[in-house]
Amino acid sequence: MRLTRSTAAPPPLAGGNRSLRGSICTAILLALLLVLAGCGAEYPQSTINPHSDFAEIIHSLYVSIFWWTMLILAVVWVLLTYVVVKYRRKSEDEQPRQIRGHLGLEIGWTVGPALIVIAIAIPSIQAVFATQRPVSEDAMEVHVTGHQFWWEFHYPEQGITTANELWLPVDQPVNLRLHSNDVIHSFWVPKLGGKRDANPVPAVREGQDPKYNWLYFTPLQTGVFMGQCAEFCGQSHALMAMRVVVDTEEGFQDWVDRWFRSEGADFPTEAADFPSEGADSPSQALAEVAEYAAEYGNGAGDLDGSGVPVVATGNEVLPVQAASTHDDDPLVARGREVFLGSTCIACHAVQGTSAQGVIGPNLTLFGARHTLGAGIMENNRENLIRWIKDPMGMKAAVAMPGVDYPGGNWPATGLSDDEVEAIAVYLLSLK
Amino acid sequence: MSTIGLETPVGREAPAHHEEDTGVWSWITTVDHKRIAIMYFVAATFFFFIAGAKALVIRAQLMFPGQSLITPELYNQFFTMHGTTMIFLVAMPMAVAFFNYLIPLQIGARDVAFPRLNALAFWIFLFGGIYINSSFLFGAAPHASWVGYATLTSPEFSPGQNTNFWLIGLSILGIASIMGGVNFITTIINMRAPGMKLMRMPLFTWMTLVTSFLLITAVPVIGVALIFLGFDRLFGTVFFQPGGGGDPVLWQHLFWIFGHPEVYILVLPAFGVISDVIPTFSKKPLFGYPIVVYAGILIGFIGWGVWSHHMFTVGLGPIADSFFVAATMIIAIPTGVKIFNWLATMWGGSLKFTTAMLFCIGLLAVFTVGGLSGIMHASAPVNLQQHDSYFVVAHFHYVIVGAAMMGLWAGLYYWFPKVRGRFLDETLGKWHFWTTMVGFNLTFFPMHFAGLFGMPRRIYTYSAELNVDIYNQLSTVGAFIFGISSVIMVWNIVKSWRSGEPASANPWGAATLEWATPSPPHHYNFPRIPTVRSREPLWHKQEREEVLAVTMPEPEEEPVMPNPSYWPIVLAGAITLSWALVMTGVWWIIALGMLPVILAMFMWAFEPAFPEGHGH
């Protein structure tokens, strides 16, 4: 809080007008109060508490500009106070000297600020290039897709797709490629650096490169960092948050491994008793899902064959690995069965199962997420049950059906309370 | 040197021998710039309350984390319409009210260059304002923010009429703005009294000229952008549709190419006002007059080359970013020059703290804060943290409310006696000022902190985890205090309109030509046009006597003024209607809608503008 305290730097006052001085003092006191209120508390989304190289560049720049502006403010306020106090009209027939200007002064207060502007602009421009410098070779690439109203993270090198929680290894440069298939969103995790918009990418002709935005930084400390969509993107813009988990090198590797292990011993391609609403066989159900994905996945930013991804990334079925269900709760097995048998899989994917929907967040390792619903609440059984029953009740305009209303072009799920609970337990078991 | 005019002529006791009509019809058909000005002011104040009420609901909703006083959809409509209304229906028309009243008086003309066009612009503005607000009645208020970024406004993500109301409403208002701009440029260039050289014009007139140039050059840009958007929504073009190769970012360019000059459209009139008020209450001519004029022109000009500072997060690349960083920061220099010249005007003066002067001083104090946070935004890397956070909300309310609005309120207290022949109540005025200062700072200062601690803007609620409740609570309390201050202002206006203390022709001992007319002025302003010999015609004894000898007496024969006409209101109604029909998206309905416009234009063209025998 070193920084904010100085906001209150009182311009020194010299005698005079009582009411004016009083009000200025009150203002200063008030500012102090605000700062004090600020000091004791924890600000998880603070812009002035950097934890990455990017954020640090910005912060030191901000601090220097801050002091320049405080200097200017002090000068203006001191002059103003002086003038107001000193030159009050004492009698009605005062005749002040009629001065019309002074060339020296004009030059002075043109050149002075000009110098300050230079002093601010040069480091700013340096920082512009420093924060958009060429990417180093060992940088890890992650493709970020903003959706109304959640985040998708695809790791092309690892072949992982996850949502709403971005896992990163500490001290490892990372290069985020940002885009959106619907409206503009903006990726912002203040402690890890500035924001950058996730724009819908205009379709391009064969052979031309689509234009993506990039955000390149190195997290410098482990921890869970809060972030939030910063570009107004519709009804639930306020509820489009996220977490970035910066883990140790090993922790990150472990997360990657777990992602591939999380599920899938019995990928039910052969299972005869695979139920799906209105579907006679599992293969038909899967076909429906694929069709659905083709149809609606295209919907938002339909870029028909332009070379820009039209559906969310990472929808290929990845190789099945060893099963590992981390929970002995008998509900898990039941939940899994219900989940794979309901409309959920039209939109959601769980690695190693028949659930390979790409319209909603990938739920692999969902149990390991700290939050639910794009970072808006704690991920626990109670919240999850409520969410599955009534997502719209928790987030207006969410594109997901509830138990008794349709959503995102899909009918109500019609699940019973037991089934919902089972699904919740199952999803939480995916760690 | 000169002596300052204290022996001023008294106000007009008896009404002019030409009895002016006062009925409703006379207001509807008026082409008198002074009456149009009053209507502008009343309408803008009305919209101020509407938009302010929305702000209060917004603040109530944000007082505590996780509240749900209103639905997210309604919240989005409220902040969108708060911003849209405040900018296009409050700040701009309120400035235009001052242009209208003062420009002919300050340059020594009897009316503006095109009186009927003036009335037309007013009615279009009013109908456009009503049209865009009527969307609430249909539950379809605009909801995509005042900047309406594509693709959120594309038919796919904003089905329904909400966005159509917005884009059609804004284009209607745009027509009025361009008409106003043309009219004031012509008036100022062409209708100055003998001797009123450019470099003798009052600063307010100068800033009106610059603002008008910004209007006629910036508004067409958003006009075309709105046409594109309308075509995308109604006729299937792909200007901003990524699927068809359109670039949503182009909308942002076009919007801000308009949008940044727009913010100077908001603030320059206020700068003009205080450049006239401060000298009067300092009993000193404006320090560095030509420099202040050039600085204003420069601000308007450079203001054209900085738009992408609203787009640093869009990913334009480091070269473009750097250019816009530098261009933006350069604006600090002419703005600072203005500030220092105002301070120098007061330096060594004899300051009288009337309410008008207090608002000027308040403006100097708080505008600097807002300007400096603008400089922080202008540093692209820093902007990446501050953009779309409450820090920006703090910045622009500090400059808009703290400068544009406060400047106009200074003007209100200053010129009210001219308009009404009565003073605004100074005691209530002081209450207004101090509640404004307290309420304003309490509302918007804490927003800096909310922003620094990571609160994004345009969110209907925020998480308690962010720990920004205290700042939001202070803001909310401040907003309600600010609300009270606005009520005091209106109360003061209403009360003083009826029973304020009578004011003489030049009650403040001011220097400029508008004070050489009785309060209120004749409807023809000047019986005979005075000749001007200096920048402060009323401060130089001999010149004052000459001017007053020409401007004060009742004329033997009244100058012929343009006829009243109801065609402006009819044409404005027809234009609004025909524009509104665009919502149908059916080309022949739109074409049919043009008929009344053409008809009204025809009738207008053939109606004599002047009484029999006076036209050419």
Place this chain on the structure above:
Amino acid sequence: MSTDATTHAHEGAEHHSHPSASFYVWIGIILAVVTGVEVAIFYIEAMDAYEAPLLVLLSAAKVVLVIMFFMHLKMEPRFLTWVFMAGVVLATFMVGALMVIYHVLPRFGG
């Protein structure tokens, strides 16, 4: 702003100072010829390298001719030129700036 228009000076705005009809015809012919040259440049392949700047230059010349003589801005008070130039300069600046942002900067990697 030294271009100060004082009230009583009618800066040569009288109509009879306008050129004769044949003068206008000559301007018209020049315009047509320049158009012909432009189209020729378009078709001659050897000119491709200089095509864009040349064409812009030639059409700018045509625009200036029309404005100065057909619209006799040359004969009007200086102030009108200022007003018009404000529009032209800003519009040109806008077109140029957007072209640079969209077509030039991407070549430098943004």
Place this chain on the structure above:
Amino acid sequence: MAQAATAAVDEHGHTSTGVSNWKVGFWTFIASECLFFGTLISTYMVYKGRAVVGPYPDEIFDVLHTTISTTVLLFSSLAFVLALHAVQNARKKAGILWLFFVIAMGAVFLYMEGTSYLKYIDYGLTLGSSTFGSAYYVLTGTHKLHVILGIVWIGALIWLLFRDRIPPAKSEQVEIAGLYWHFVDIIWIVIFTLVYLIQ
């Protein structure tokens, strides 16, 4: 109308610049129009070479055809100056005749451009087919609308001339319409170069 206003607001009928309010106002309006078309042209230029699907400009533009229509429009401007010249010199009949020529050439221009439109639509270029289609039609369509408006205006002038309502002293009414017409011509000069010649 506004000339009259000038007289009423200034007893000597003087204006500060010596030209009428109408003329100052109209030049101001033209400055505004520069930005209007500037934005349309900017957009066309931004999307130049970026259309995702055809037809592309080089596939459909017939430069010779457009050269002819351009030249016609150019000569209509010349006809207008001659009309104004005639009106100013009290040669009413000649004035009317030249104005008829202006309208005729405007109509030829519209006709030729209209046939091009139909051809382009045949090729598959529509408002919504690509950014090229959108930007091209809205830019040139807006220009065409200006031409139509100009024709209506000139029609009204002819009518007034017939009725002897425009004596030489009031020739400014024709002059202002001329400013408009020449401006529309200028815009086409720019469009012709930027859209058709530089592909």
